[in-house]
Amino acid sequence: MNRITYSKATDVRDAIQEHSKTDKAQYIAGGTNLLDLMKVNVMRPAHLVDINKIGFDFIEQEADGGLRLGASVTNADTAYHQHVQQHYPLLAEAMLSAASAQLRNMATNGGNIMQRTRCYYFYDTSTACNKREPGSGCSAINGYNRMHAILGTSADCIAVHPSDMAVALRALDAVVCVEGPSGKREIPMEAFHRLPEDKPDQDNTLAADEVITSIKLPPSKYAKHYSYLKLRDRPSYAFALVSVAAALNLDEQQHVLEASIALGGVAHKPWRMPEAEALLIGKPATAANFRMAADMLLSTAQGYGHNNFKIELARRAIVRALEQAVNKQATL
Amino acid sequence: METEKYNNTPQEPTISLTVNGQMHTLKVEPWVSLLDALRDHLQLTGTKKGCDHGQCGACTVLVDGKRINACMTLAIMRDGAEITTVEGLSQGQDLHPLQQAFIDHDAFQCGYCTPGQLCSAIGLMQEGKAKTLAEVQDLMSGNICRCAAYSNINAAICEVMGIENRGGSL
């Protein structure tokens, strides 16, 4: 870990200004991933700007019926928040499947979606990795790639985004609100994370000096039929091999009115395909139809050897998650 | 290395931490984790380092009443915080009921994860989210016990929380 200096920002403008003082500054909130990466010398900021106390520790309802999650609220406080539990249970379920209780007490909403990949090679400075060191090569493509991506990969990077929360946010069409030196802007989740292409060092479209201030959830529509299915190598405290955030709206005849399916653990960003969801609209909520949607979602999937299984696993997981979403109401 | 030019003069601010009810004022560089501040600066070695990456839970302490991994936060970020470590669980020589339950149920072997397990379990109780054994297990999975005393840890926690424990017991 580098020698660092530290300052605590009092508001967003202060944070942005502090950040601008050196070109090696980094915002820190929960710190659970940044410090992790600093200790293995993968991230090497010279200055940390603490943004925990810049006024975004709130969860509040929006005039349009949506919900705004302050960026510095912890994952635990968000997931257990009564309004989130009642109206956005998919999000709560995804968040509670992540990490450990201790980490959820530290990790913030803004930080969660800023998590970096868990790729072994990214974490190990003795290996080549284009995300860590652009141009050095990708060790995963011909290496041990069991955890790696099957969708949206490039010749430069096959890393996956590790967040569970982001997958649910993507399924719920959340919007990330950010503020930077030139003002505020809103980034839909869809456009927040990016595919690696030839710039895998860039995880997302946030500028280095921009701060995430909050995440906006549109009015709740998937509080009845939802499921976050996370498949992993142990039943708790492990990253997803494949995860599915599934949400449905059904009519009385169990026909699909609306569907949202986001996948985690399969790409550089939470993965959605509107065409696959559209395929379900108006159709009965049956396993056969779900399989059709799953096939379409995975039609471009490609394995790299150790992760070939993810294609079939994801296919089955999508069907299972949708089935669970249909049946969820029975347990309510 | 390009970063060096910023870093040759260490910043060494003074912070205060209230640990187990006692206020400590200490000078720490920003790069000192809360865990290392406790262990190396305050000599409170009850809190353990098992991975230094938030992957084992041995460093679990309570900060302002909430359980966190002390290795994944900087001491300076916790300036002014109230911290409870394993050393602060007993009242003098009298053990906290959970400490006694850990002894009675043989909830440890080597003892290295024990301080983290205890602080984590106390955090769990304060959170009030676990009502069943399965919930206790999920919410205690952030604390690895390589000796694998899990069944006994659960027996101890369930006893103190008044939760039915079907995991088998002594």
Next chain:
Amino acid sequence: MKSGYIGAAVNRVDGYLKVRGEAKYAAEYQAEQLCYGVVVSSSIAKGKIKTLDASKALALDGVLQVFSHENRTSLPWFDRSYKDEDQPPGSPFRPFYSNEIQFNMQPIALVVAESFELARYAATLIDVEYKAVDFNADFLNSQEKAYEAKKGKSGWKPPKSRGNASKALKHADVLVEATYFHPAEHHNPLELHASTVVVEADDTFTVYDKTQGVFNSQQYLMNIFGLSKAEVHVKAPYIGGAFGSGLRPQYQLFMAFMAAKALKRSVRVVLTRQQMFSFGHRPMTTQQLSLAASSKGKLVGIKHEAIAETSQFEEYTENVVNWSGMLYDCPDVDLSYKLLKLDTYTPLDMRAPGGATGVYAFEAAIDELACKAGVDPLQFRLLNYAEQEQNEKLPFSSKELKACYAIAADKFGWARRNPIPGQLREGDNLLGVGMATGVWEAQQQQVMAKAKLSPDGQLVVSCGTADIGTGTYTVMSQIAAETLGLPIEDVSFLLGDSDLPMAPLQGGSWTASSVGPAVLSVCEGLKEKLLKEAAGLPHSGFKGAKVEEVLFKDGMLCLKGDPSVQLSIAALMKQRNLAILEHQTASMPDPKQSQYGKYTHSAVFVEVKVDAELGNVQVSRVVVAVAAGRILNPKTARSQVLGGVVWGISMALEEESVMDKQYGRFINHDLAEYHVAVNADVHDIEVIFVEEEDDVINPLGVKGLGEIGIVGVPAAISNAIYNATGKRLRALPFTLDKLLE
């Protein structure tokens, strides 16, 4: 007061300190002007260091020194100076010896600074230029380079074949042939390997080391640095788990010591979790099994060949295939054990070394054979039950395995098993049951112990053994308290100090069975001395009494035949003017032991739930019955076995150190990606101890429990997965991808 401590469920005597965070581990000792060392690891697997430039690190204020092969202090040349008690044949790794890189993550420099953070930062500033050469870390694709192991490390027995297995296999009614794979695994005790070397005022060194043997670490330092016993003391009163990782002195010990000696400053070196993957692991092993039976389920032929990895510089061996020759009655057995040299670090004993690996494959193959023959797997094992040890044709000192089978099967409800796989469904899950046998050696080593009694009735018994969480403190206190008739509160047991009487490494499940008899013996000796003193008092009623005629109870001596003749230890010592009464003895195995097969056995029954579509496996229920001789403390004994069972679950479902062939480096080197069992993995586990008397193995009749818990569990899980799904998985760990089809 209580009597009968031996066999009682006494709480751990070190529990109070452990729950208060007061038990101190190797990295937790303070010293004046302590400085901190951080290790720099090599990033290549093989080659040479061309240059190692530490100038940037040394330019930082507070960095004291950077040690490497370039500036190390003078070191001995010969391999023998680096030997240790658990060393395989070969040439041990010598840190900083030269610029040669023998394995990836080899420690190449130690940065010592005034603070940990500074040392860690400075370590990132060391510029190393390598000349890398080709290496081989590809175990599966170089199997043809394996060679028959000829010599091994102590405890290794060359496998013995008998009869003509090839012929038996050729003509058998039922034949099973299968290949099993076991990946590398790392011990990952929760405490990081650490050494704190304190330079004392008289220039001697007190070393707090994470080790399973203080004498091993002491001797190692003495040999390398040319010191006498009086100059270096090693202490390890508490060890945060080890499971074998502390059997050999690890490099942080060497480094901390070299730095302390050179700088004349106390030094602490703690490895990172990533560096815990840089030394010693359970070796990758492939096993080819061919088993044959008659149509009625009589085992007629066994062929078991194993190939295990070792390093280029040492030949690590473990007993992988020998179990297949001893477990069941079978006339024709062909065993072979080969090694394959890779450019990696030498493997290291890890909980039930060899047994965990070999019995897994063998007991999985036995299940395949039984199922193929249409015989119930439990019945199959009973049909082939060995009444004597089969490799050496020796009688067993004791073997209550049949009782284990019967009791555990009954508790588990084995009779309800459906022999047809894939029949039982519960929601999304397929249910299955499986069983396996577990076995481990029961050994006794030579041990010395000392006992000191003071007039206030306080007894201190000591022996330089270890307690890595096994309960040594507790069971030894129980033995001493019961033998001398003292309340356990008045007994202290000291261990983990090289100034104490000699003990071997803590390993091999032999501590209770070796240190226990020494403690018994030294306390018996003290009884004799007490009686002699009592008899020497004027008008003593104890004159002429034999020790077996005297009851030692509640701190009193009392004639059994005449209870009115009694005397407190305190009064006796006062009257005889004794400030202290001391005794020291050595205990060693009785030569008659060599005429017996000495083993611990277990029967493991497991229920699994396998998601039929998604493949994840849950071990929902385990019943294990263990025959391990006398149980000194059912509470700590149960915990040992529980821990072993969970290790078995972890090994079966999760653990794998992945060797990256591009780099020759274990690539998932942290606890986020090397998965070990967490709380949520553990469900219903029942441990039963079967009564077993054994007057051969040692005077206490105790066999040891450190390893037996794990053995058999992975096989039982594998067999249960077959029963649930009809799929035979033959490569550990059984992750969900392997069950997708």
